[in-house]
Amino acid sequence: MSVLVLGAGPVGSTATAAFLDRGTDVSMGTRSGTAVSGAATVRVDASDADALTRAADGHSTIVVCTNPPYARWRTEWPPIIDAVVRAARATHADIVMVGNLYSYGKATMPMTERSPEHPADSKGEVRRDLWSTLRRATERGEVRAVEVRASDYFGPGAGADAHLGTRFFEPILAGKRSAAIGDPALPHSWAYLPDLASTLVAAAEYTGDWGRIWHVPAATDLSRTQICRQVNDRFGVWGSVSALPSWLIRGIGLASPMMREVAASSYQFRMPFLSDAGETERQLGVRATDWNTALDATVASYRR
Template identity: 30%
Template sequence: MTPSSRIALVLGANGGAGGETAAALVRRGWTVRALVRDLSKATRPDFEYIQGDVMDRAAVVAAAKGASIIVHAVNPPGYRGWKKLVLPMIDNSIAAARASGARILLPGTIYNYDPAAHALIDETTPQRAFTRKGKIRVEMEARLEAAAASGVRSLILRAGDYFGPRSTTNSWFASGMVTPGKPVKTILYPGDKGVGHAWAYLPDVGETFARLADREAELPAFARFHFGGVWDADGTAVVGAIARAAGLKRPNVFRLPWGLVPIVGLFNETFRELTEMRPFWREPVRLDNRRLVGFLGEEPRTPLDVAVRETMRGLAVPVAEVGVAPRLQQAA
């Protein structure tokens, strides 16, 4: 790959995974084009913004001209419209990659799997999704793998639940555990006691994508890696980090009232989709990152307390001075 070809088209540059990946690519000398519907949100002077909609195939194909990679990090907000929007969007990226010769980079999720069947997931684990969102995710990856057979290269980096300074309302961290713009008074945790959960700090995910992009030529046509991220072995590590960052000595920690979610879901599509996520908080699902570490030599990893503090700052959640070490006392 020559320096002149280091152009990345980023779909979802105003989001979490897309924004952090774009920032990491710029740090590593890439030129980033960001396709956005609203140019009033073009806030980064180091990005080249192009107005357009990911649902418009012609716009995506035109934006990808001359690009070496296409970061497909766009999702419908609040889990709404997945059935109608997600697959057409990935098809448009495949068409753009076919026309430009670029490789598609896709942030993957754990929703492709049955959490009761596999506690540790590697790249060869069979994908047997049981949720609507998971089945769509499986189909997305199947379309990428099929396209690779006809010359459209792709890379999937699978990670746990995202959190970071650019977290969106699609994230559990920003939509439940803390409230953007408000002090932490209580912490609402979705998981069962003692059940492990996988988290992924977005700047680390973005940096990993950028390092993989730098070595794109070494990858097979269809590549898949798993990102280990933060493994919270019993559901207390992230809660404790939030409490320390907020300076809470005795935080009130409440479990999400899952029994009420289906009721609200009768009137709200976001909550209807969230209902299906319950098993991922009742069973431990950990990602095996040995293939990634073997290829890169290491996985970028920010210390948990630093990551949580930076996430809260990015969400305008007040943080305490460094050095506060509260004692955790969970509510029943």
């Protein structure tokens, strides 16, 4: 198997490492030509179908890890997914798409791979439509596609944009306050980046039916308040976490399209937001990393 990974962000980089660990030939495709050790470097615009077809030639799987900024999802995602389908159809490559839980909206918890899709904001509508495009292309026999859906991720390299990333851990480890979107005392499913990567690898190697959804097993469903308390207890710090006022988020959103979109999806942090990955565990054999192991590795990455 050889894979073309699109996107060199936290997910793309971690997925590339996981495929390389399996002995898979990997090409990393980005607009800027980002280099990742062990992978071939390909400079490509994922929305350019002809260029993407050339980049995908000779690869058995296209792994879509790229993700436009929130405020540009509605305009930038459709040409990307169209180009991916066209490239896969021309090269006979499979498609493994990284997704999230937005399309379920305010669903009955926990969300499963078979939960109905009732988006609660425009980003959920975009994600629903992306998967619909891939599913229909699979049903027509044009391509073979699956979507691997993860809740919010954390782990080494998660970065500043992750809800359980740099802006959460660094203040707490420094004995300061971390500001959270929504209610930090509510339970939430958190996917460990290496587990997300393992699910992508397993989905790409799956020999059963395609045209389906896989959920990434969550490492924990703890609230951010509970996680903060554990970090304090395990690492001898005195950090805290509290909610950003809703009025402040809305105010910032007047000037920041990104924050406006964060506010629109903040319902995910104003209610318990839980996922179930039973089918992934049973059929792909992927299990979540032990929570304490994942937490230790994550904290260590912020202390280097």
